[in-house]
Amino acid sequence: xxxxxAAAVAAGPGASSLPKSGAVSxxxxxxxxxxxxxxxxxxxxxxxxxxxxxxxxxxxPENLSGERVFGKEIGLTISTNHSSVEDSGAIEAILVNTNxxxxxxxxxxxxxxxETEEKYQHYVNNLTERIQTCDGILQxxxxxxxxxxxxxxxxxxxATKTKTLHDECDRLLMEKQKLIEFAEALRNxxxxxxxxxxxxxxxxxxxxxxANGNFLPLLKRLDECISYIxxxxxxxxxxxxxxxxxxxxxxxxxxxxxxxxxxxRNTASQVQAAMRSNSVNKSHASEGIDPSIIYxxxxxxxxxLKPVLEEIESRASxxxxxxxxAECHRIYCEQRLSLVKGIVQQKISEFSKKETLPSLTxxxxxxxxxxxxxxxxxFSHFFxxxxxxxxxxxxxxxxxxxxxxxxxxxxxIHEANLDILCELVEILKVEVLGEQLSRRTESLAGLRPxxxxxxxxxxxxLTFRARTHIRDEIANYLPLDxxxxxxxxxxxxxxxxxxxxxxIDDENTDVFKTWFPPLEKTLSCLSxxxxxxxxxxxxxxxxxxxxxxxxxxxxxxKQVAKRSSPMDGQLxxxxxxxxxxxxxxxxxxxxxxTYKELDFSHVLDHLRRILRGQASLFDWSRSxxxxxxxxxxxxESEIDAKKELxxxxxxxxxxxxxxVTKLVVDxxxxxxxxxxxVKVALSSSNSSNxxxxxxxxxxxEQAFATPEKVAELVQKVGVAIQQELPGVVEKMKxxxxxxxxxxxxxxxxxxxxxxxxxxxxxxxxxxxxxEDIEGIINMVFIPHLQAELDKLL
Numbered sequence: 001x002x003x004x005x006a007a008a009v010a011a012g013p014g015a016s017s018l019p020k021s022g023a024v025s026x027x028x029x030x031x032x033x034x035x036x037x038x039x040x041x042x043x044x045x046x047x048x049x050x051x052x053x054x055x056x057x058x059x060x061p062e063n064l065s066g067e068r069v070f071g072k073e074i075g076l077t078i079s080t081n082h083s084s085v086e087d088s089g090a091i092e093a094i095l096v097n098t099n100x101x102x103x104x105x106x107x108x109x110x111x112x113x114x115e116t117e118e119k120y121q122h123y124v125n126n127l128t129e130r131i132q133t134c135d136g137i138l139q140x141x142x143x144x145x146x147x148x149x150x151x152x153x154x155x156x157x158x159a160t161k162t163k164t165l166h167d168e169c170d171r172l173l174m175e176k177q178k179l180i181e182f183a184e185a186l187r188n189x190x191x192x193x194x195x196x197x198x199x200x201x202x203x204x205x206x207x208x209x210x211a212n213g214n215f216l217p218l219l220k221r222l223d224e225c226i227s228y229i230x231x232x233x234x235x236x237x238x239x240x241x242x243x244x245x246x247x248x249x250x251x252x253x254x255x256x257x258x259x260x261x262x263x264x265r266n267t268a269s270q271v272q273a274a275m276r277s278n279s280v281n282k283s284h285a286s287e288g289i290d291p292s293i294i295y296x297x298x299x300x301x302x303x304x305l306k307p308v309l310e311e312i313e314s315r316a317s318x319x320x321x322x323x324x325x326a327e328c329h330r331i332y333c334e335q336r337l338s339l340v341k342g343i344v345q346q347k348i349s350e351f352s353k354k355e356t357l358p359s360l361t362x363x364x365x366x367x368x369x370x371x372x373x374x375x376x377x378x379f380s381h382f383f384x385x386x387x388x389x390x391x392x393x394x395x396x397x398x399x400x401x402x403x404x405x406x407x408x409x410x411x412x413i414h415e416a417n418l419d420i421l422c423e424l425v426e427i428l429k430v431e432v433l434g435e436q437l438s439r440r441t442e443s444l445a446g447l448r449p450x451x452x453x454x455x456x457x458x459x460x461x462l463t464f465r466a467r468t469h470i471r472d473e474i475a476n477y478l479p480l481d482x483x484x485x486x487x488x489x490x491x492x493x494x495x496x497x498x499x500x501x502x503x504i505d506d507e508n509t510d511v512f513k514t515w516f517p518p519l520e521k522t523l524s525c526l527s528x529x530x531x532x533x534x535x536x537x538x539x540x541x542x543x544x545x546x547x548x549x550x551x552x553x554x555x556x557x558k559q560v561a562k563r564s565s566p567m568d569g570q571l572x573x574x575x576x577x578x579x580x581x582x583x584x585x586x587x588x589x590x591x592x593x594t595y596k597e598l599d600f601s602h603v604l605d606h607l608r609r610i611l612r613g614q615a616s617l618f619d620w621s622r623s624x625x626x627x628x629x630x631x632x633x634x635x636e637s638e639i640d641a642k643k644e645l646x647x648x649x650x651x652x653x654x655x656x657x658x659x660v661t662k663l664v665v666d667x668x669x670x671x672x673x674x675x676x677x678v679k680v681a682l683s684s685s686n687s688s689n690x691x692x693x694x695x696x697x698x699x700x701e702q703a704f705a706t707p708e709k710v711a712e713l714v715q716k717v718g719v720a721i722q723q724e725l726p727g728v729v730e731k732m733k734x735x736x737x738x739x740x741x742x743x744x745x746x747x748x749x750x751x752x753x754x755x756x757x758x759x760x761x762x763x764x765x766x767x768x769x770x771e772d773i774e775g776i777i778n779m780v781f782i783p784h785l786q787a788e789l790d791k792l793l
Contacts, residue, residue, distance in 0.1 A: 249320060253324045260309070263304055264301065298378055302382045313384070316385070333396035341403075358420060362432075364404045369444055373440060375396060376446070377443070397447060401450035418462070421465060463541070469521070477521075483517055486560050486563075487571075493511070556572070570652055570655055577648060663720065664717065665720070665753050707776040710777050711778065721753070725789075729792045
């Protein structure tokens with residue numbers, strides 16, 4: 001770089017105009033590349049700048065630095081130094097004229113030009129030599145660069161080969177690691193298959209048993225091998241190994257079962273021997289189960305079997321262990337049943353001999369729950385994880401509870417008393433299932449099925465006896481003379497009430513005695529059954545009971561009407577229907593039942609049409625086909641006993657109101673009816689002339705409507721109000737104890753009486769004179785009549 005810069009400076013300004021050869025271009029390019037790749041230091045750059053300044057200020061040549069004298073005279077003398085003349089070859093001369101000057105100037109100029117060309121030619125030659133030198137250097141540099149390029153290519157080839165070698169080494173290392181891992185995994189997988197010989201040798205060893213410490217670990221390893229082979233059935237010969245492993249597993253599970261059976265049987269034998277040898281236990285056998293013998297020794301056996309049973313329960317997710325666990329449950333229940341069944345059976349037999357059916361049910365259930373709780377606690381010592389499942393202990397609990405069921409069943413079948421059956425329902429539903437069983441749900445869950453079955457039997461028997469009771473005691477009841485002795489029974493009760501002061505309970509009892517017996521039996525039966533039976537069953541019974549009770553009361557009312565009076569029959573019916581309606585109101589049920597019947601009445605008509613050829617037997621698309629012909633019709637009918645009761649009560653009240661109204665104001669009603677009939681006949685166009693001649697008379701001149709006749713009927717009505725109506729009110733008070741009921745029933749009677757008087761007064765005002773009304777007829781005023789009627793109640 002220093003050489004290139006010095007050459008450039010030495011070349012001067014004129015060097016830039018020289019033609020550039022190829023060597024110069026290569027040299028310049030090389031210098032530029034070299035300057036970029038090898039930059040100069042600051043010291044080197046400072047030296048180059050100083051050198052450039054030195055070459056920039058070149059001095060004039062010595063031959064040009066002499067003195068030049070120009071005279072003012074005509075002759076011009078030009079002289080030069082000696083050295084200058086010698087160097088330039090100029091001749092000192094005296095210039096006289098212009099030609100001489102021009103000649104001298106021409107010579108001087110030629111000399112200077114020659115001198116300048118020589119110097120420049122010399123400079124060019126030097127530059128040419130230097131350019132050639134540079135071209136040689138550049139050629140060598142090019143050769144060097146080519147060598148460097150070849151070396152770089154060789155280096156890149158070596159680097160590529162080295163990287164490829166490294167990558168190949170890394171790949172081989174990875175493959176080696178994978179092969180190592182694969183070999184390790186293969187070795188681990190083969191370990192499951194290799195375990196067959198080890199496990200088989202141990203299990204078939206004569207010293208191997210369940211008590212051996214290696215038994216359970218070997219069993220666990222065996223299960224792991226089976227699980228692995230089952231999960232990898234695609235391996236070669238996996239089926240063969242699986243069969244062999246399962247054979248070993250079956251042998252191991254058989255050893256477990258034998259061990260459990262041996263321990264339980266041995267414990268049961270010890271307990272039985274202790275019970276036979278201990279007379280104290282025999283004397284207390286009837287008092288219950290002695291836990292010191294039957295339970296404590298079994299708890300010790302549970303500690304012995306605990307490791308084995310825990311292992312079995314921990315693997316209950318596998319089918320084989322589910323079976324062996326169920327087998328252990330069965331063996332346990334069999335051994336326990338052989339110990340306690342005799343004691344339980346004897347205890348329940350003693351209850352059966354000494355106690356009534358309700359007491360037997362209560363005591364038997366309590367004793368059975370005690371046994372069940374103790375057995376459940378003992379079972380949880382053997383099988384902690386299985387104790388929550390009530391079905392696990394069912395082989396033991398079911399036979400024990402069956403003893404109670406077999407004892408109660410015959411007694412239930414022969415029990416006909418509704419009160420006892422209702423009491424049994426109360427005991428089972430409230431005391432046993434509702435209170436005791438709900439507090440100890442888990443421990444007594446095994447008893448629920450048999451208790452529910454007993455309750456269902458009681459419900460069934462109670463339903464049957466209730467239907468029988470409704471049929472015999474209500475529907476087919478034959479009333480006695482005393483049952484129909486109305487109003488005498490009510491009058492006796494009224495006399496007793498007025499004569500003595502009775503307690504409330506006695507009063508209610510006497511009131512019940514005045515009821516018609518089917519009514520009392522119906523309400524008593526329904527009140528007992530309401531909380532004992534399901535709502536659907538009770539609804540059917542209640543509907544039937546209310547229906548037959550209503551019919552029985554209606555029949556009795558007719559007999560009372562014959563024995564006493566129609567009014568007594570009506571009040572009897574009203575009284576008992578009101579009581580029945582009032583007493584069934586608290587029952588939160590619908591007294592309606594839908595009956596479905598099959599109707600074959602249309603079959604005969606269809607068959608006749610088929611025989612006549614009017615219909616085809618095999619025409620399946622028509623309504624007269626064989627299938628449609630022989631298909632019955634389903635007829636539905638809904639009977640609402642409560643609505644029927646309301647209807648009967650309403651009609652009876654209307655009859656009573658009409659009869660009392662007729663009893664009191666019948667003369668007035670007949671009079672109004674006759675007057676209305678005459679007026680209607682008079683206005684009819686079909687009336688005869690004779691009738692018209694008769695009706696031309698005023699109403700008060702008619703034979704049936706004279707003032708005297710009207711006064712007579714008014715007097716009869718007044719006597720009836722004074723004499724008959726108080727008797728009716730007294731009877732109403734006798735039959736109907738509630739004043740509001742009497743008020744409701746008497747109100748329409750009062751309205752009818754007042755309405756009859758209003759109608760008569762209206763006729764009197766329109767047809768009779770004031771003298772006739774006040775002097776002869778003398779009818780009571782309506783306000784006085786209302787006040788008089790109000791006093792009656």
